[in-house]
Amino acid sequence: MGSSSCEGAVVIDGKAIANSIHQEIAQEVSYLWNNYGRVPGLAVVIVGDRKDSQTYVRMKRKACTEVGMKSISVDLPGDASEETILDHVMELNADPEVHGILVQLPLPKHVNEERILNAISIEKDVDGFHPLNIGKLCMKGREPLFVPCTPKGCIELLLRMEIPIKGKRAVVVGRSNIVGLPVAMLLNKYDATVSIVHSSTTDCKSLVKEADIVIAAAGQAEMVKGDWIKPGAAVIDVGTNYVKDPTKKSGQRLVGDVDFTEAKKVAGWITPVPGGVGPMTIAMLLKNTLEGAKRAFSQPEDSNA
């Protein structure tokens, strides 16, 4: 389970791996209900009606109820003020039935994203974007309460596929706050030797070609070509780019940041898009919420304990 290979690389089935994680989580939720009479609660806040964000939020809420967690929805209009969003975050911070708070990104342009993310209680920061959680991710010997979901999903795929990380050369393509930077920090915690390449890097190709592990998170459709890949490398594709495709009913098709057809011939392992890292993002969100709830349930001062 979790992979297939006809020719070339082993294709990592992120959807199957995510499904088995959902089952593991559902069992733990049921244990919590039977022993504590409580279930983890996840609040997902969305501001505006971006189609992609609506889709991701729907998927998160559905997954949350499917594993037996409580889903709390806050849907705000696109012109909601920063103060209104902050008021909702404060209310969720104080709610003992909420163990995880996620504000879907990106937020509308008039909202100061940093101010909103900083307001989320670090104990409920299931996205792991609070500066204290990110700061600890960057420090030796410090453990954040939560690790961002997509980076955590990338590592979980490597671990479950038994792909070695320690002592390996890893190259992260892209340096976003959501994926590139935290995944680089996480790989470093797992003792890989990590480089980050970005828009100002002069020769991305030759750096990527040295990597045993490639994490492609540049946000550019099929940017990483087959001849960039070292034979046998593990290629984890985080990209979600919609490209025009007149053969599809919708007129578009989802592709990653890696040229899958080419790279599959060279790599040792590769994730597809869709069906690779995307489903793991949601599985890790559930995992973070479960961890947050377990921490809360084990605290004597927790008002519902």
Ligand SMILES: Nc1nc2c(c(=O)[nH]1)N[C@@H](CN(C=O)c1ccc(C(=O)N[C@@H](CCC(=O)O)C(=O)O)cc1)CN2
């Ligand atoms: N607050 C956050 N906002 C955003 C995050 C995040 O981690 N926290 N990440 C991204 C988008 N994202 C989750 O929100 C996300 C992206 C993709 C998928 C996914 O399962 N994709 C499927 C394909 C779905 C489709 O057909 O469109 C796949 O790859 O198989 C899940 C979550 C931005 N915002």
